[in-house]
Amino acid sequence: MQILIINGPNLNLLGRREPGIYGTRSFEEYLPELRAAFPDFTLEYFQSNHEGELIDKLHEVGFTYHGIVLNAGAYTHTSLALADALAAINSPVVEVHLSNVAAREEIRHKSLIGKNCIGSISGFKLDSYRLALHYFEGLRPKRV
Ligand code: DQA
Secondary structure (H helix, E strand, O other): OEEEEEEOOOHHHOOOOOHHHHOOOOHHHHHHHHHHHOOOOEEEEEEOOOHHHHHHHHHHHOOOOOEEEEEOHHHHHOOHHHHHHHHHOOOOEEEEEOOOHHHOOHHHOOOOOHHHOOEEEEOOOOHHHHHHHHHHHHHOOOOO
């Protein structure tokens, strides 16, 4: 299964950015562990701080990949353009957040992208990505 993990703005600073909220590890440090945990997946990773680049990437992979795990960062709460891109593509998308957005400021309670995702996982720090990948594991054809 070919899966792309997409991280949006400021997530390149994971490990250094507000560690009390987002943890002390970078995504690059975590990714090999994630790949080892899902050896049957081809796990690709893309990060951008730019809305248009995130949309271009969704267009590029969203008609062929088996799934996308998306942490859109603050664009989650603001980007109708990202929501429209998700509505346009075919690949199933799982929305993830490191922090529990429901327990934070009210502006973070609203996700514009959520209605165009399969579901959302929030609050488990980097483990949110692993939990999202289990959804795709469930979609994999099983041997009988
Ligand atoms: C975030 C939550 C967003 O509200 C915030 O803007 C982020 C990170 C998270 O992973 O917890 O940049 O998506």
